[in-house]
Amino acid sequence: MSVPPPKGSQDLIEGLRDKLRQFAAEREWDQFHSPKNLAMALSVEAAELLEHVQWLSDAESAALAPEKRVKIREELADVLLYLIRLADKLDVNLATAAADKLSVNAQKYPVQKARGSSKKYTEL
Amino acid sequence: MSVPPPKGSQDLIEGLRDKLRQFAAEREWDQFHSPKNLAMALSVEAAELLEHVQWLSDAESAALAPEKRVKIREELADVLLYLIRLADKLDVNLATAAADKLSVNAQKYPVQKARGSSKKYTEL
Amino acid sequence: MSVPPPKGSQDLIEGLRDKLRQFAAEREWDQFHSPKNLAMALSVEAAELLEHVQWLSDAESAALAPEKRVKIREELADVLLYLIRLADKLDVNLATAAADKLSVNAQKYPVQKARGSSKKYTEL
Amino acid sequence: MSVPPPKGSQDLIEGLRDKLRQFAAEREWDQFHSPKNLAMALSVEAAELLEHVQWLSDAESAALAPEKRVKIREELADVLLYLIRLADKLDVNLATAAADKLSVNAQKYPVQKARGSSKKYTEL
Numbered sequence: 001m002s003v004p005p006p007k008g009s010q011d012l013i014e015g016l017r018d019k020l021r022q023f024a025a026e027r028e029w030d031q032f033h034s035p036k037n038l039a040m041a042l043s044v045e046a047a048e049l050l051e052h053v054q055w056l057s058d059a060e061s062a063a064l065a066p067e068k069r070v071k072i073r074e075e076l077a078d079v080l081l082y083l084i085r086l087a088d089k090l091d092v093n094l095a096t097a098a099a100d101k102l103s104v105n106a107q108k109y110p111v112q113k114a115r116g117s118s119k120k121y122t123e124l
Numbered sequence: 125m126s127v128p129p130p131k132g133s134q135d136l137i138e139g140l141r142d143k144l145r146q147f148a149a150e151r152e153w154d155q156f157h158s159p160k161n162l163a164m165a166l167s168v169e170a171a172e173l174l175e176h177v178q179w180l181s182d183a184e185s186a187a188l189a190p191e192k193r194v195k196i197r198e199e200l201a202d203v204l205l206y207l208i209r210l211a212d213k214l215d216v217n218l219a220t221a222a223a224d225k226l227s228v229n230a231q232k233y234p235v236q237k238a239r240g241s242s243k244k245y246t247e248l
Numbered sequence: 249m250s251v252p253p254p255k256g257s258q259d260l261i262e263g264l265r266d267k268l269r270q271f272a273a274e275r276e277w278d279q280f281h282s283p284k285n286l287a288m289a290l291s292v293e294a295a296e297l298l299e300h301v302q303w304l305s306d307a308e309s310a311a312l313a314p315e316k317r318v319k320i321r322e323e324l325a326d327v328l329l330y331l332i333r334l335a336d337k338l339d340v341n342l343a344t345a346a347a348d349k350l351s352v353n354a355q356k357y358p359v360q361k362a363r364g365s366s367k368k369y370t371e372l
Numbered sequence: 373m374s375v376p377p378p379k380g381s382q383d384l385i386e387g388l389r390d391k392l393r394q395f396a397a398e399r400e401w402d403q404f405h406s407p408k409n410l411a412m413a414l415s416v417e418a419a420e421l422l423e424h425v426q427w428l429s430d431a432e433s434a435a436l437a438p439e440k441r442v443k444i445r446e447e448l449a450d451v452l453l454y455l456i457r458l459a460d461k462l463d464v465n466l467a468t469a470a471a472d473k474l475s476v477n478a479q480k481y482p483v484q485k486a487r488g489s490s491k492k493y494t495e496l
Contacts, residue, residue: 011135012135012136013136016226020226023226027235027240028239029238029242031240034183034186035185036177036182037182037302037303039174039176039177040302041302042173043295043298044299046295047291047292047295047298048295050163050164050292053160054288055285056490057160058158058160058161061159064214069216072216074228076210076216076221077218077222077224079203080207081229083200083203089186090193090197090200094201097200097204098201098205099140100201102140102143102144102147102205104198111150115150116151116155118153118427156427164426167291167422168423168426170419171418171419172419174415178409242303259384260467264471264474267474275481275483280490282430283433283436284426284429287422287425288422290451291419291421294414295415297415298411298414300411301408301411309407310406312407317464320464321469322469322473324464324466325472327455328466331452331455334448335448338444338448342449342452345445345446345448345449345452346449347388349446349450349453350392353453359399362399364399364400364403366401
């Protein structure tokens with residue numbers, strides 16, 4: 001079922017992964033970076049992202065003030081960095097995992113059934 | 125302060141971004157994909173990841189049973205897919221954002237002060 | 249299946265519910281307090297709680313420094329306040345709901361099967 | 373700054389706290405119930421709540437289908453149960469903590485400044 005990721009695709013992820021490894025090694029942070037702790041950190045960063053949009057309307061969330069956009073950009077980066085670090089610790093190839101998941105989603109949500117609906121696949 | 129991302133780095137992100145655009149377009153899902161809703165979905169996926177490790181010890185979370193690892197790999201993929209979709213809707217370049225954030229983190233957590241400590245930079 | 253809540257039990261919840269109603273009315277905040285937005289706010293507060301313990305060991309999380317305990321106490325309060333507000337908007341009686349859920353949990357996790365195990369009921 | 377909770381208010385919380393203590397003791401679950409793990413469980417339950425409303429409009433989230441409302445009622449109960457269990461482990465009186473936080477909020481959000489605004493107090 002594994003779909004090959006687009007060519008050259010691992011460059012970004014692998015580059016950041018290596019920098020994060022070095023970053024943690026220099027600070028002796030591997031002792032804190034259990035998958036459990038990293039999963040918590042990821043969840044906390046995702047919630048910080050959420051905090052920026054929680055009281056906005058959908059339309060407002062799509063037309064953010066520049067200073068808010070700067071902060072959200074930082075939260076998006078934090079999520080990506082923890083995600084890469086966690087995947088590294090679990091020895092998961094994110095590029096392949098994402099390509100596989102897209103295939104699964106295409107099966108769960110066939111166009112004919114899912115069009116215009118926000119229902120979960122179990123309710124379609 | 126912007127650091128150039130590693131060469132060729134956008135391939136994976138851009139490839140997935142384009143597939144997600146097509147996926148949503150075919151299903152007429154753009155109506156649901158406000159940044160607000162996507163931030164919620166990201167947070168929900170991060171929590172599903174968390175659920176898999178919540179009662180484990182740190183050591184157990186680093187030595188997962190194969191069937192649990194398969195599920196966690198799917199959740200990691202879900203987080204990446206929503207992250208890319210959200211960044212696309214906000215017109216944020218994830219590669220550049222992550223590189224910038226790493227520079228910020230290096231300043232917030234200088235090696236001498238942060239070594240061996242899990243404290244937040246505001247408490248170092 | 250509904251189990252009566254302990255006598256007099258609604259006092260606290262109802263008292264806080266009424267204060268929160270007044271608080272929101274005075275500030276004209278009902279326009280923001282959709283169940284969707286309140287569920288987001290609850291989730292954000294829960295993550296702020298999590299942030300305080302994310303890098304701690306289990307033992308450290310049980311022996312918090314006094315200033316950290318003060319902050320966590322505030323986050324616990326925030327979670328309770330949003331929970332009560334959300335339940336009010338959904339017309340859910342929290343006392344009865346909690347008593348019912350305890351009964352459900354007792355059936356899902358019979359003592360003989362669940363003793364000493366952290367597995368989910370679906371895996372017991 | 374501590375405001376007395378309404379009279380008789382601890383009945384519900386204390387009743388559920390005692391039942392949860394017994395529930396955990398019978399199943400030998402105290403070994404898993406570190407504040408850290410309980411904070412994770414609380415966060416996971418809050419996200420499950422969120423999942424039920426994530427693709428709904430604000431109006432739809434206020435007019436839930438009966439079967440969805442039943443599920444959300446269960447999630448609300450789960451959040452309350454973990455919240456009480458966590459507060460117990462941290463020796464925090466939720467009733468007093470909530471009353472205190474309401475006072476703090478009243479100061480952070482004076483009616484004149486906060487009326488009709490969803491801004492955070494730091495931005496008012």
